[in-house]
Amino acid sequence: MTFRVGAHVSTSGGAQKAIQRQEDVGGNCGQIFAGSPRTWKVAEYTDEEGKAFEEAAEGKNQGPYVIHSTYMVNLATPKDDLFKKSLNCLQSELDAAETLGVKYVVFHPGAHTGSGRENGIARIIEGLDSLDIPENVTLLLENTAGKGTTLGRSFGELREMLEGTEQDSIGVCIDSCHAHAAGYNLKDEDGFEDMLQELREDLGFENVKVLHLNDSKDPRGSEKDNHEHIGEGEIGVEGFKNLVNCEELRDLPMVLETPNSDEKGYAENIEKIREIRE
Numbered sequence: 603m604t605f606r607v608g609a610h611v612s613t614s615g616g617a618q619k620a621i622q623r624q625e626d627v628g629g630n631c632g633q634i635f636a637g638s639p640r641t642w643k644v645a646e647y648t649d650e651e652g653k654a655f656e657e658a659a660e661g662k663n664q665g666p667y668v669i670h671s672t673y674m675v676n677l678a679t680p681k682d683d684l685f686k687k688s689l690n691c692l693q694s695e696l697d698a699a700e701t702l703g704v705k706y707v708v709f710h711p712g713a714h715t716g717s718g719r720e721n722g723i724a725r726i727i728e729g730l731d732s733l734d735i736p737e738n739v740t741l742l743l744e745n746t747a748g749k750g751t752t753l754g755r756s757f758g759e760l761r762e763m764l765e766g767t768e769q770d771s772i773g774v775c776i777d778s779c780h781a782h783a784a785g786y787n788l789k790d791e792d793g794f795e796d797m798l799q800e801l802r803e804d805l806g807f808e809n810v811k812v813l814h815l816n817d818s819k820d821p822r823g824s825e826k827d828n829h830e831h832i833g834e835g836e837i838g839v840e841g842f843k844n845l846v847n848c849e850e851l852r853d854l855p856m857v858l859e860t861p862n863s864d865e866k867g868y869a870e871n872i873e874k875i876r877e878i879r880e
């Protein structure tokens with residue numbers, strides 16, 4: 603199986619522009635936003651734009667692609683207006699994925715902001731059930747760093763959401779930085795084995811569809827979500843060696859959301875992952 607690794611790239615100038623940007627950094631799968639991530643605005647793509655994106659990706663043998671939802675979405679909220687807005691936004695992103703031929707939409711489940719864990723999870727399930735997921739699209743819940751009242755920091759909590767909903771086209775995206783922030787140990791061999799066991803027992807490998815590869819600027823269990831270049835953070839090279847070579851996860855598409863700073867960008871980080879891949 604071809605190793606699939608890529609980065610979150612910009613769609614500025616049109617969705618299909620993402621494909622060339624991906625090729626420029628050496629990726630063969632990837633992620634985009636359908637709109638701007640800190641607003642509610644979701645791009646409405648025409649069929650022509652969708653076709654252009656699909657053909658560009660096929661031509662460069664790139665895929666699968668993921669649409670990352672905006673950061674505004676909160677399905678766990680007790681507030682009706684925010685809940686409704688979140689659903690509309692997610693639905694538009696699912697529709698955009700269908701138009702572009704993008705296989706996955708990933709979102710952060712949200713924060714209960716005081717209504718309590720049980721209520722928050724029930725709200726997420728209610729939200730999931732009301733979405734119309736297009737036939738060729740799978741909706742993914744991403745594990746979170748666990749700050750404040752955010753839900754989905756543990757694999758077991760994600761499983762509760764998956765089991766609660768009646769949707770079939772649903773799964774999980776595991777982000778290495780978020781897992782580390784939530785207390786999972788990727789770095790030491792024993793710690794990593796414990797994490798795999800929890801993945802196996804509490805979530806099930808069959809539910810994991812995509813990995814986000816990000817190192818972390820902060821210590822394990824910090825609940826902080828600050829991405830770092832691969833191998834230069836608290837997860838380190840050993841942690842990524844464990845992750846990208848592990849038998850149960852190695853065939854999944856892996857997408858980087860590492861910083862573009864210190865004169866270092868995606869190209870170097872993708873190169874690093876390819877180096878440690880066995």
Ligand SMILES: [Zn+2]
Pocket residue numbers: 744777814859
């Ligand atoms: Zn992520």
Ligand SMILES: [Zn+2]
Pocket residue numbers: 777779780827828829
């Ligand atoms: Zn993050």
